[in-house]
Amino acid sequence: MTKKLVESDLRPIYKEQKESVVHVLWQFAATNDVWFEACSKIKKWSTCEDNLLKLIEKLMQKLSKEEMEEVAMIMRSLWLRRNQFIFENNFTSPGQVISAAREQIREFKLAQTVVEKSCLSRTIGRQMRWKKPNRGQVKVNWDATIDQKQKKMGIGVVIRDEMGEALTTCCDQKKHVQHSAIAECMALWKAMELCRDLGFLRVVF
Incomplete structure (x- = not known):
C-alpha cells in the first residue's frame, strides 16, 4: 500500500503557520463557509475554538443526535477535502462537501437497516427453532433492502456456526x-464471495 506524505507542517494554502486539525475542521476561512451553509445552529459560533475535544463537547450539548451525525460526517468530508487539495490540487466547494457528507449518512443508514433486518431475522429464526447446520458447516443468511428514491440497495450478510453464533457480518x-429480485441475487452473490474469501467450503445458504 502506498501512502503520500507531506514534508511541511505549514498550512497548505497560506504557508505562514503550522497546521492543526482544529484549524482544518473549524478555524479555516473556507471551512467557515461550509459550516455557514450546512448547519444554522452553529453559524454564529466563534471560530476561536482551539481545542477540538472541547468543541465537540459543546456541540454535543447543543445539537441533537441527527445534527451531530451530520457535523461528524462534515468534519470527515472537510479532512478529505484538505487531503484532496494537497495531493491532487483540487478544492471542492462548500456545497460539494455538504452533499458528500449527507450522501455518506444516507448510505450508512441504508446499510444499518439491512443489519437490523438480519438481526431480527436471526431472532425470529431462533424462536422458530432455527435448524443448525451439520458439524463443520457454516450457515449463511443474507438480505437486501432498496431505496427506490435514491435507486440504491443495501446488502447484509451474517455467517454463523453450528451453534448459531455469528462468525462474521458484512454490509x-x-x-x-x-x-x-436483482437486489436479492446481488446479496446472495456477495454472501458467496465472502465465504470464498474467508475459506468457508462447507456452507448452507
Whole structure:
C-alpha cells in the first residue's frame, strides 16, 4: 500500500503557520463557509475554538443526535477535502462537501437497516427453532433492502456456526438497483464471495 506524505507542517494554502486539525475542521476561512451553509445552529459560533475535544463537547450539548451525525460526517468530508487539495490540487466547494457528507449518512443508514433486518431475522429464526447446520458447516443468511428514491440497495450478510453464533457480518451498498429480485441475487452473490474469501467450503445458504 502506498501512502503520500507531506514534508511541511505549514498550512497548505497560506504557508505562514503550522497546521492543526482544529484549524482544518473549524478555524479555516473556507471551512467557515461550509459550516455557514450546512448547519444554522452553529453559524454564529466563534471560530476561536482551539481545542477540538472541547468543541465537540459543546456541540454535543447543543445539537441533537441527527445534527451531530451530520457535523461528524462534515468534519470527515472537510479532512478529505484538505487531503484532496494537497495531493491532487483540487478544492471542492462548500456545497460539494455538504452533499458528500449527507450522501455518506444516507448510505450508512441504508446499510444499518439491512443489519437490523438480519438481526431480527436471526431472532425470529431462533424462536422458530432455527435448524443448525451439520458439524463443520457454516450457515449463511443474507438480505437486501432498496431505496427506490435514491435507486440504491443495501446488502447484509451474517455467517454463523453450528451453534448459531455469528462468525462474521458484512454490509455493502450498490447503486442503480431498483428491482427486488436483482437486489436479492446481488446479496446472495456477495454472501458467496465472502465465504470464498474467508475459506468457508462447507456452507448452507
